[in-house]
Amino acid sequence: MSSATAPLLTGRDVALLRAVAAGRCRFSVLCEPVLLVDGVPCADFTVAGRLIDAGLLVAPGHGDLLAPAGLTDRGRAVLDPVARAS
Incomplete structure (x- = not known):
């Protein structure tokens, strides 16, 4: 993922990912x-x-009151150091 296509993320965003x-x-x-x-709500209620x-x-x-949070392929790519380097 190039920096041109990656969203602007804060350090908090990356930590949550x-x-x-x-x-x-x-x-x-x-x-x-x-x-x-x-189990604790994130203080930044808009982050989700x-x-x-x-x-x-x-x-x-x-209809899900509690649902597991999951990364998309793009979310996994943001955390992948190889993808970030390219």
Whole structure:
């Protein structure tokens, strides 16, 4: 993934992607998805929507109150040091 196609990510965004990759995150879904890390809501309530809109997280299904958070192929590529170097 080139820097021209990669979304602008903060250090917090990358840390959350790493936590998702480690299986530590779920979505709480009421009106908007909220990312839970180790069961605790992320203080940045907009991060889930931003990372979903950027194509980095798989959107939770409709009707799921608690859903596992997962990375898309693009999200995995952001964390892949080989992909970042190219």
